[in-house]
Amino acid sequence: MGNDTELDVVVIGSGPGGYVAALRASQLGLRTAIVEKCDTFGGTCLNVGCIPSKALLESSHRFAEIKNAGRHGIVVGDVRLDLPAMMGRKDKIVGGLTVGVAALLKANQVTTFRGDGSLRPSHEVAVNADGRTVELLKARHIVLATGSAPASLTSLPFDHELIVDSADALSFEAVPEKLVVVGGGAVGLELASVWARLGADVTVVELMDQLLPGCDSQISRLLGRIVSKQGIRILTGSSVESCERANDRGQVKVKTSDNSTVELTADKVLVAAGRHPYTSGLGLEQLGVATGAKSGCVAVDQGFMTNIEGVYAIGDVIGGPMLAHKAEAEAIAAIDIVAGKPGQVNYDAIASVVYTWPEVAVVGKTEDQLGQAQTQYDAGVFHFRANGRALAADSSEGFVKILAEKGTDRVLGVHMIGPSVSELIAEAVEVMEFGGTAEDIARTVHAHPTLSEVVQEAALAVDNRSIHSVPKKG
């Protein structure tokens, strides 16, 4: 029952932030325990986020692409969708990975506890299950890695039947005939893509003037055009005023950018308008752990420590870009700091990826941000349609844009939309981590024929030296 021996580290939450923190702590020789309230490890990412969505995106992409098979000289007969099988594959992948995390934790001698973790005064974590405290853990260091949850809108409270969140949308039992997606960010667009490919009539309602707010505007515009061609209706500068239930369906009133009202029928309304940090039941208030007044994010200093000595927090729960790899990087930095080593995260070199097709991948500063900071820069752009590999792979829409500081030529931002840019962005991040320049990328030999040559040509274009472009006049 109660643990007499004191632990060095207790991690609450086993998502990418939490389980990486636990594994790292164990690597450094610290006695570590992890508390998870769900039946499986892996948090949002593994169970109802990154992994299942990518599995469905892959499956739905193949389904949609089959109609292009004729281009390749492949004659396909009757094509049908077996949704349960598709979901089954996704579940299997998720199951495998969550079991994998459990195995890793065990192999690294991390003690695991199933239940809700909450903070008790003076370095204790209570594990609560079945309405009572089943364990009381003493720990020198506590790491909060409780992540985030989908944010609801006042006009659209979740009922998980008609008005659903992203987790629900990964497990629909049938393809909704009409789907309204509220929110044109990464999550909204990815799930819109999945169901549109599987046959749903999808409308995306986005509050801001562009999809993927904050993203390079050229990319947003191109993505909008492509996604529209894929059959998804986009309403930017629009918001949902109300949703009325009528016969299991919803009547959604949308105010559009020209101030008119559009009425949409929806079998499902997916609200993907952001996520809020998950802190309920942690006992933060009782302990006096400081959180952001508006955001609710746990406040931490540069060393990831909260205002309570020995209590740390990482990942989505402290805000910032809600990305799994950011959480993982913070996990390692925080544990290194706990172990007395230096630890930090380079937030300037964290990429964001959107898994629509074509994909979007960006890292560093946008042109808008550079303009606001009055930083002088040169931009180099190259399109995938001029790339042999992209043409051969039948996916050549998109471009790579590299922004380099004038004078030093240092790469400040790289923005991509195109096939597999989720992988191509890694080169850009690496170069930026080393303070590299566009010329460095340009002079590095990139294998041919690959999509990565687009990155090289964009780098050459920074200096107007792209080989495979028509020379600019003037």
Add this chain to the structure above:
Amino acid sequence: MKEEIKVPSVGESITTGVIVTWLKQNGDSVQDGDILFELETDKAVLEIPSTGSGTLEILIDEGTEVSIGQTVAMLGHGNAAAKPSAAAEPEAAACEDQESDSQVLSPAVRRIVAEHNLDPSAIAGTGKGGRITKEDALRAAEQQKTSAQAAEEAAPAAPAAPAPAQSPPPAPTPAPPAAAPSGVAPKGRTGGQRRSERAPMSRIRRRTAERLVQATQSSAYLTTFNEIDMHKVVDIRTHYKAQFEKEHGIKIGFMSFFVKACCQALKEFACVNTEIDGTDIIYKYFYDIGVAVSIEEGLIVPNIRGADKLHFAEIEAMIASLAQRARDKRLLPDELTGGTFTITNGGIFGSLLSTPIPAFPQTAILGMHTIKKRPVAIDDKIVIRPMMYVALTYDHRVIDGRDAVGFLARIKEFIEQPDKLLLEM
């Protein structure tokens, strides 16, 4: 058994320095007295010798600030000690790289190094892990271009001590047109690019800049001018040149005349040989004359101690020795402190006229300039004479205009009538 190598005391008020370059490698066998490293202080770069013999184990990297008395290396008397990790890195890369002992260079840096024939080991790296970035390489290329130009043409005059305070006037000749500061590129070279670079100030320059601002903010500097007919001194030089060199082993220049003239004039105008300390004026009755020397890192002013007691040959020898040792970075720290009056010569760079800044805490400075043949009126006739403008910048808080003008007039007198200098009249 291991011996410690510590940073020795290098002069009054110096408590820290930066190890600029290790002149011996980790693992080298060194002898007592071998120069181990160069130490940059606020005033100069000094060579520090070993205090023993043995195998060198370097503990502190180049570019690190150290304190006087800090142990920076060990001398082993057995096998070479384990290398610090920084030394191990370049080793790994050396076998695959044709550059000497340097790190692996990025593609852009390789191109710049090749294009400009740079020495990568001489480029300061500001990138991750000390890597040389493209910016670093570009800067090095620019510096190389600038110093190459400065060597051929003449750099902007830098006669003031401790920092240049004048702008070169539009001299007709001999100074070549606007001796290139690094911002001015030859036409057509940059093709319209408006490039700029950022380079950290050297320690000496930073300290110079600080002192300069401090001095000018608290002082009331004015400059008075005069002109000197150099023909008599020129004649003396021409006449005795060969003989002087033969007898004393050193060429006779103009500086020795001016140093002597100054010593004499300072005796007559005690207020010009002073230092201000709070609300007190310290009058000095010894004559340590500073001679400004321009080196790569900036301007430094070594002093000729007791210049009034030295004769011409000794002064010339001292000046030559100080200048050479300044460039070789072998000045003793005491040679850079305690001067009472300074002479600076912008004339060697072609300056016709300027307003030097006194070397704090001195209260005055004499500026010599280029000698130019000009028509002058003597006894109502026009004759051509080799003329030099001289400038005396003085701190008006201590020195009145009358004394400043009088001092300068005396200098003029001594140079134009060297007999008076000889007879101390």
